[in-house]
Amino acid sequence: MLAYHQKSFLIVDDFSDFRSSVRSMLRELGVKEVDTADTGEQALRMCGQKRYDFILHDYHLGDGKKNGQQVLEDLMIDKLISHESIFVMVTAETSQAMVLSALEHEPDAYLSKPFNRSGLAQRLDKLVQRKNLLKPILQALDRGKPAEVLSACAALCQQDPRYAPLCLRYRADALRDLNQHETLEKFLKGILADRPTPWAHAALGALLFKRGQMKEAQAVYEVALKAFPMLPALYDGMAEVLVARGETKRAQSVLNEAVRLSPLAVRRQTMLGKLALANEDFESASRAYRQAVAQGQHSRFKNPESNLGLAQALISKGGEQGLDTRTRLEINQTLSEVAKQNEGDQGLQVRARLMKATSMFKSDPETAGKLVEQAMARLDGMEQFLSADAALAVAAQLQKLGHEEAGTAVLKSVGEIYGDDPVVMQGIARLTDDPAILGASKAAVDLNLQGVRSYKAANLAEAQELFRKALALQPKNISIALNLVQSLLHGASAILPPAVFEECRSGLNMIDKMPDTDPRYPRYEKLRIKVLGE
Template identity: 75%
Template sequence: MLAWNQKSFLIVDDFSDFRSSVRSMLRELGVKEVDTAETGELAIRACSQKRYDFILHDFNLGDGKKNGQQVLEDLMTDRLISHESVFVMVTAENSQAMVMSALEWEPDAYLTKPFNRASLAQRLEKIVQRKNLLKPILQALDRGKPAEVLAACVSLSKQDPRLAPLCLRYKADALRDLNQHEALEGFLKSILTDRPQPWAYVALGKLLFKRARHGEAQKVYEDAIRAFNAMPVLYDGLADVLMASGDNGRAQKMLEEAVRLSPYAVRRQRLLGKLALENQDFDGASKAFRQAVSQGQFSRFKDPETNLGLAQALISRGGERGLDARTRVEINQTLGEVAKEHTSDAGLQVRARLMKATSVAGSDPEMAAKLTEQAMARLEGMEQFLSADAALAVASQLKQLGQESAGAGILKSCAEIYGVDPAVMQSIARQTDDPQILGAGKAAIDLNMQGIRSYRAGKLGEAQDLFRRALALQPKNISVALNMAQSLLHVGVQNLDNASLQECRNSLKMVGMMPDTDARYDRYQKLRNKAFGE
């Protein structure tokens, strides 16, 4: 029996009668500490101030509010909930779409209304019994120590072999976090040989994909889908593999199936929209982006790129026949939200104006010209770099709006900043055949690769000379500048002479204009902290 009088509860529901009813049930069980909240925002605030043993959270808190899935996303991502705590998703609905969406972030239980005190108590007691058995693992997870998680899994399995099946997934996650790839691969394959489980298929597929073994990863996901065809995450994984292999058409079909199974995932809808747009399925792209915009209003995964994607899909869908009044209103609202919510982001302001200019170019050329002029003026004053994708989009829009010279300038800057990425250069090549833009990129890529090889061989002086030559061609190139700084800092900042330290800092100052969404931003921050003693 649980010591109910020692446990704390948070009940989250928009109906006061339900909150009162559940509180009464808990009081009858002996619970003394019961807090309530009527919105997800209040629930998150409560969890940031206090640790709860149990959270009973309604899935649907009403239109225009965070739902239970979004609250769980926030609590887990911001580590506001312990692994020892119990999160139960409660709902009056039991449609497949609702259940699958609620389960994607893996709450401890899913409870359908109505329920009584006895069934609630029985359900919670079973969850707590399991968590008590795994307490050493859960506590290590809370500390963020994968090595301790692994040790706890081994220890518990030895103490009581009956616990071994409960430890499998925790052990796999620990091996993954410790980058023990060979051991993890063997472990997952042994699990799948013994008793196939969907999570093990997902983990193995992700591992093989990470190691660029795409053919093997594809087979794993295909086998998994045959065995567990109602798991959306398996379709996500197969879509990733297919995209990496260039089969975007089939990848889109996989994401469409995942969305059919679980339609309330913002990031999945956004990825589907982007892929459909690349496949020139403008109806499909519009539908997916529209869902992502709607569902993302109260999600931590809300992203202005979704709004821009929707606007682009709607414009592209209009094609030569132009846009009807209803579509123009939707585009205005979609872009207006970006402009309103991101007033300090010059890049987004530029892109929103160019998108709007593109949408009215056929119906109101004067307005299109005015918006284009405003966007170009903002571009000239921008300090932060556009992302590669954003720069490519801006260059294309400028060309469509008759500003070919300005578009070429954006492509040249994009090549300079991101030129060591072959995928970026391929995208640039689809928009221009100008050898001055493409040639510098090829030379810089070669010099950068030579520099990396020299650095790995311990030839620091030679590596630095190669990176300098690459930077002479592309002074704003993020990867080359970071490589230059790292090669200089290799001996330790205290061992650098003034000239070398200044060279290092200058390289980092230049790439400090990179967007913080860039995958290399963390590396930049670490190098900057070393170089500037921060």
């Protein structure tokens, strides 16, 4: 039996009687260290100060408060909980939406109310036995060392081959983190050949997607969904593949099914809203974005893009008929929240004002005009690049509001910064047929591709010269600047020659306005540290 007197517990529930009841059960089991909290926010603060062996967390802590799923997300992302700790989701609710939502985030166990001391002890004992067996693996996970995870898995399997099934997913995740893609693919296919397993299907689909093998990834997800039609994550993966293949309407249909099964995921609702908006299904888009905004109030994944998407969907839904009073009020409240909660983000301030101007363009053109002026003034004074999606949205709004010249200026800037991305250029092409904008990036992109080929062939001098020529054509282009700096640093000594240092510094300074949400930002930071030590 578990030595309960050595373990620490945290009970999180909004009912004091339940907290007292569970504390009494634990006391009878010999537990000496029992803390309690009545809100998720309080639980997070306590976990930030102390490591708990067990957390028994109620799923629903009252309307307008963090729920257990959101607390578990925060604990994992902020690394406030060890892999050795045990998180048990407790609830009296049994709806499919709640159960699937809770299980998607993989707590160690799910416990239905009511329960007694014997049932609680039995469940905890089994969980601890499993964790103790996997202890070396879990400790390696806490250290963030995937190679050590593989070693620990090998040692456990050698100790007793019967434990091999317990290690499969840990081994797969470690291979993924080590970027051993070919080994991982072979490993996952071996698992699936032996027995259909949902997580292995999902992992193989994600791997194939990452490697650009969309047809093969789609085939994997199709097989998986036939075998496991109740797993929302498989629908998410399938939708992602379909979007990449240009089948956005089918992707929306697939994601609708995921939302039907498990509607309490903010990111899933946001993705559905984005897809529906692109498909001009404004009713579905407004419904999905509305859910994302509501569910995101206390979620780690709260995103102002959901507010902006909701406003856009509602405006588009109104069409030529215009907006009724109730819709205008919802748009105003939605955009006011963005402006209020993101005061330091000039890009969001610009977009919120333009969106509000769009909603008022017919009913109050004078106020709409003032909002556009405010937005353009902020746009001129911005110190940071807009993301490609945000910039395209701003350009489209300016065009609709009658400011063609300003919209064209934004599109030109987007082409200069992101012109190496064909998807971005397609977005620009949907908004303009100006050959000066559409053709400006082609020469720079060609030179950049030649530079990449030379770099891979270890022709560094040639690569550097090609990148310099490309950057001269598009001095704000993020990818080209990063490529030039990386090629200059390749094989360089710790102390850079003055000329190389200056060229690297200049290249990085050209793009230091890139948003930190850009997927290339971590690469930029690494290169900046190498060059400037900051």
